[in-house]
Amino acid sequence: MTTELAIETERTQKFFNDLDAQKAILSSCTQLFTTLTTHFKSLNNSLALKSQSLESKFQSLESNSQLTLETLCCREKSIPERESAAASKVEEQRETALLEFRDSHSFDNLSDSLKSLCRRMDSSGLLRFVVSKRKESVFLRAEISRAIMEAVDPARLILDAVDELVRDKVGKVGVTDKRWACGILVQALFPEGSCFGRKDKGPEFARSVVERAAGILENWKEEERCRGEG
Incomplete structure (x- = not known):
C-alpha cells in the first residue's frame, strides 16, 4: 500500500513537472511571438515610411x-x-x-569719349584714356559701365586691354597705372549686384571668352612669378 502511494505521488509530481515545463515553453513561445510581431510591425512601418x-x-x-x-x-x-x-x-x-x-574726332565730354572708344573697340586707346583720367576716377567709374555696353563685344574689348597689359614688359613705365585702369575696366563688366556674394545674376559669357580669360590670367600669374624671382 505504501509502495503504491509512493508511485502515485511520483507520477503526480512528474505530471506537475511536465505541466510546468509545458507552461514555460508556452510562455517562451508567447514572448517570442510578441517580439516577432513587434519587430515585423516596426519593419512594416519603416518600409511604409521609406515607400512614402x-x-x-x-x-x-x-x-x-x-x-x-x-x-x-x-x-x-x-x-x-x-x-x-x-x-x-x-x-x-x-x-x-x-x-x-x-x-x-575728339570729344570734350568724358562720357562721349569713352563711348566712342568702346564703339570702335579701341582697347589700347581706351586703356590710355582711362589712365589719363585717373584723377577723375569717381566720375570715370560711374560712366565706364554704360560706355562699355556700347561696344560690339564688351568682353573682348576688356580682354584685349588686359592682354595688352600682360604682354607689356615688367619694367615698362606706366604699368602700374595700366593695372589700375584694367581693374576699373574689369569691374565695369560686372553689375554691382552680382559681386561680393549678392544674389543678383551676373553677366554670362561664351566658353571661348572664359577660356581666353583663364589663359590671360595664367600669363599674368607667370609674369608676376618671374617678376618675383627677378
Missing part, C-alpha cells in the same frame, strides 16, 4: 522634370527672337562703330 518618401521624391522629380522641360521649351521657342534681337543690336552697334571711324 520614395513616392514623394518621385513626384518631386517628375514635377521638376516637367518644369525643366517647360523651361527648355520656352527657351527654345525664344531662341529665334533672341537671335534676331542680338543680330539687330550687333548690326546697330557695327553701324555706329563705322560712323565713329568715318567721323573720328
